Amino acid sequence: MDxxxxxxxxxxxxxxxxxxxxxxxxxxTVGVSISRSTAYRWLAAWxxxxxxxxxxxxxxxxxxLRGAAxxxxxxxxxxxxxxxxxxxxxxxxxxxxxxxxxxxxxxVRSHLGLGSRAARRKKN
Numbered sequence: 001m002d003x004x005x006x007x008x009x010x011x012x013x014x015x016x017x018x019x020x021x022x023x024x025x026x027x028x029t030v031g032v033s034i035s036r037s038t039a040y041r042w043l044a045a046w047x048x049x050x051x052x053x054x055x056x057x058x059x060x061x062x063x064x065l066r067g068a069a070x071x072x073x074x075x076x077x078x079x080x081x082x083x084x085x086x087x088x089x090x091x092x093x094x095x096x097x098x099x100x101x102x103x104x105x106x107x108v109r110s111h112l113g114l115g116s117r118a119a120r121r122k123k124n
Contacts, residue, residue, distance in 0.1 A: 013039055014046035064100050065108060072096075073105070077114045085109070 009032045016026035023039035034042075065073050069092055076088050085105040092098045109115045 010042050010046070014043050017043045018046070064098060064104065069096050069098055073108070074112070077109055077112070081114050 009030050012030045013023075013026045013032065013034075016029060017023060017039065021029070023036050023043075027034055027039060072091065072095065073088060076083055076091065085102045088105055089100060089102055092100055106115070
């Protein structure tokens with residue numbers, strides 16, 4: 001559901017519930033499948049903040065490693081798996097102005113099966 005549809009659904013559900021409609025009937029009328037607690041949370045937010053309650057303040061967390069940054073990461077890790085994540089982190093910061101935690105870099109390495117520890121084990 002896009003943000004505008006979600007905003008409209010929140011408003012309709014809150015207004016219907018404000019008029020005495022049960023949460024189940026309100027969600028069925030609007031055509032949204034949400035839990036009872038979510039419906040009442042929307043209603044409470046509507047009562048206290050009106051229009052501001054309709055905006056979803058979460059921005060999500062976009063993937064940090066994408067495009068050219070992903071290519072740089074992957075090339076460096078594949079070429080030299082023993083390269084410390086702190087060096088890759090510094091390269092990403094220098095080249096793209098991108099701040100990525102070492103923990104995230106290690107997690108991505110592990111997901112790709114290119115962990116630096118595995119490379120050291122093979123080397124020994």
